Every structure is written in structure tokens, then in C-alpha cells.
Amino acid sequence: MNGRSVKSCAEKPLMSATRIVGLVVVLLTAGCAGLEHAAPGSERTQTGAAAGAVAAIEPVVPPAASTHAPPQTDASESGADVVKPMVAPVPPSVTPSAAHLAAKADSPAAKTRAKVVAPPESTGQVAKKPGAAPALVKQATSPPLDLKSLEMRLKETKAIGVFTKLALKNQVDDLLNRFRAFYQGRLKTSLAELRQPYDLLLLKVLALLQDTDPPLAGAIAASREAIWGILADPAKFATL
Amino acid sequence: MSKRMNAWTMIIVMSMSFTSPSLAADDVSLLKDLTAVIALLGMPCGEVVSATRLKDNDHVATCRNGNRYRVFVNAEGRVVAQKQ
Numbered sequence: 033m034n035g036r037s038v039k040s041c042a043e044k045p046l047m048s049a050t051r052i053v054g055l056v057v058v059l060l061t062a063g064c065a066g067l068e069h070a071a072p073g074s075e076r077t078q079t080g081a082a083a084g085a086v087a088a089i090e091p092v093v094p095p096a097a098s099t100h101a102p103p104q105t106d107a108s109e110s111g112a113d114v115v116k117p118m119v120a121p122v123p124p125s126v127t128p129s130a131a132h133l134a135a136k137a138d139s140p141a142a143k144t145r146a147k148v149v150a151p152p153e154s155t156g157q158v159a160k161k162p163g164a165a166p167a168l169v170k171q172a173t174s175p176p177l178d179l180k181s182l183e184m185r186l187k188e189t190k191a192i193g194v195f196t197k198l199a200l201k202n203q204v205d206d207l208l209n210r211f212r213a214f215y216q217g218r219l220k221t222s223l224a225e226l227r228q229p230y231d232l233l234l235l236k237v238l239a240l241l242q243d244t245d246p247p248l249a250g251a252i253a254a255s256r257e258a259i260w261g262i263l264a265d266p267a268k269f270a271t272l
Numbered sequence: 273m274s275k276r277m278n279a280w281t282m283i284i285v286m287s288m289s290f291t292s293p294s295l296a297a298d299d300v301s302l303l304k305d306l307t308a309v310i311a312l313l314g315m316p317c318g319e320v321v322s323a324t325r326l327k328d329n330d331h332v333a334t335c336r337n338g339n340r341y342r343v344f345v346n347a348e349g350r351v352v353a354q355k356q
Contacts, residue, residue: 047275047279050279050280050282050283053283054282054283054286057283057286058286192305192308193301193302193304193305193308193309194305194329195305195306195308195309195329195343195345195351196305196308196309196312198345198349198350198351199309199312199313199351200312202349202350202351203312236312240308
């Protein structure tokens with residue numbers, strides 16, 4: 033009897049201690065869960081450090097577009113600088129290059145699209161300036177590029193991981209080397225044949241971004257032709 | 273004694289149940305990254321179901337179809353996937 037009472041007396045504090053410890057554990061883990069929300073900040077730094085997946089192509093804006101979107105001229109002026117990051121061997125922690133599409137481009141693009149809509153509706157204007165309408169339409173379809181903005185967005189995107197960014201960077205560098213060899217006469221092919229790997233690479237990038245970062249994917253998709261315009265022009269490509 | 277053991281077991285189980293989700297989140301992102309990389313490199317995999325870290329930027333990924341790849345960054349800075 034005394035033994036049993038002793039045991040019961042010893043067990044009561046043990047159970048209470050157990051409950052206290054368990055409560056402490058619960059509180060600690062809840063605190064850890066709260067820290068997870070701060071993790072994206074660290075992930076951003078990691079992705080920023082690892083960014084370098086896609087070659088940046090300078091946003092060379094067509095001259096016609098500059099009249100409608102002044103920021104584009106700035107981009108074109110800095111085209112040489114923008115192109116360079118594509119070619120430079122960037123370590124995983126630095127500079128992805130891929131097509132820059134400006135977030136700014138969205139608003140000027142909307143304005144240009146609005147302007148473009150007007151001319152076709154007025155047949156008189158169309159009859160007077162038939163050449164201007166197609167040019168305006170082209171401008172509307174090819175929004176101005178802001179490679180720096182797009183580069184930042186690619187660096188910070190959480191849609192793709194470090195390895196994927198590195199692999200994309202490798203493939204972009206390979207594509208640029210093919211273009212370089214083509215322009216140097218070392219590669220017996222045509223621009224049309226180079227278009228296919230270019231489109232394929234863009235598709236890969238879009239496939240990786242479309243679900244988790246749709247705005248960035250849309251920006252890249254919109255810059256497809258503008259980027260090709262840079263790659264297909266020997267003078268512009270030489271500035272890369 | 274048995275009650276003590278039960279109490280400690282309960283504590284350990286509770287702590288593990290709350291800590292495991294945070295670890296799983298990082299693992300999931302790594303698995304997705306490896307899945308994307310292997311697909312990007314044109315290797316047959318489907319989905320990476322588990323990964324073993326050998327060292328920094330060096331993992332062995334096990335795919336759902338049974339293939340195993342070592343995914344790492346070589347000295348030239350290229351991502352390589354070697355079938356194991």
C-alpha cells in the first residue's frame with residue numbers, strides 16, 4: 033500500500049512535467065512555422081545569387097516604336113550594355129540574361145495598342161497612310177524591352193530553382209555560341225535553322241514559368257520577336 | 273516506468289510531427305528543381321521522388337521510373353546529369 037502510494041505520488045509530478053514539456057515543444061514548433069514565412073526572403077537571396085540561367089538580350093527597340101514609347105529609346109541606347117550580360121560567363125550567382133521584358137512595357141504597350149486600334153477603324157486614315165498602319169500594328173505587337181527589369185525578375189523568380197537556372201544559362205550560352213559561329217562562318221547553317229533552337233529554348237523557359245510566374249512568362253513571350261530581331265542582326269548581335 | 277516511456281514517446285512524436293512539415297517543404301522544392309533540370313537536359317525521368325545530397329550542388333536523384341541520376345555542377349559551371 034505504501035509502495036503504491038509512493039509510486040502514485042511520484043507519477044503525478046512526472047505527468048505534469050510531461051505536459052509542460054509537451055506544451056513547450058508545441059510552442060517552439062509553432063514559432064518555427066512562423067519562421068517559414070520569413071524563409072522566402074532567404075530564398076530570394078539564394079535565387080538572386082544563383083540567377084544566371086537565361087541570357088539577357090538587350091531590348092533594341094525598333095525606331096518606329098520610339099515615337100510612341102520614349103522609354104524604349106533609352107533601352108535601345110543601353111542595348112550594348114544589356115547585351116553584354118548574355119555573353120559574359122556569368123557564375124551561377126550572377127545575372128541571368130534572358131529576354132528582358134519591362135513591366136513598364138505593359139502600360140506603354142497598352143497605350144500603343146489603343147493608338148493602333150484607332151487607325152484601322154478610320155478608313156480614310158488607312159487609305160492615306162497604308163504603310164503607317166502596319167508599322168503601328170507591329171509596334172503594338174512588339175512591346176518595348178526592358179532587359180534590366182526582366183533580368184531582375186528572372187533573378188528573383190521563385191518559379192525555377194538554382195539548378196534549373198544554371199541549366200538554362202548553359203543552354204542560352206550554347207545558343208549564343210552557335211550564332212557566333214554562324215556569323216563567323218564556322219557554322220554552315222541558316223538563320224531559319226537557328227530559329228528552331230531559339231524557339232525551343234524560349235518554350236522551355238515559358239514552360240517553367242507559366243504556372244508559377246505567369247506575368248514573367250507573358251513578358252518573355254511578348255519579347256520573343258524583339259529578341260530574335262537582335263540575334264538575327266549581325267550588327268546588333270556583335271554588340272552582345 | 274512504462275508511463276515514463278509513454279510520456280517521452282509522446283513528446284518525441286509530437287516534436288517530430290510539427291517539425292517534419294518545414295523540412296518537407298525544402299525537399300519538395302529540391303525535388304521539383306531536379307525534376308525540371310533532368311527534363312531540361314532531355315533525360316527520361318518523369319518525376320524525381322527522392323534525392324540524396326552528396327555535397328553542395330551535387331545530388332543523386334531517384335526518378336519515379338526507376339532511373340537514378342547524379343545531378344551536379346561541373347568545373348566549367350555546367351549542370352550535368354549522369355545516369356547512375
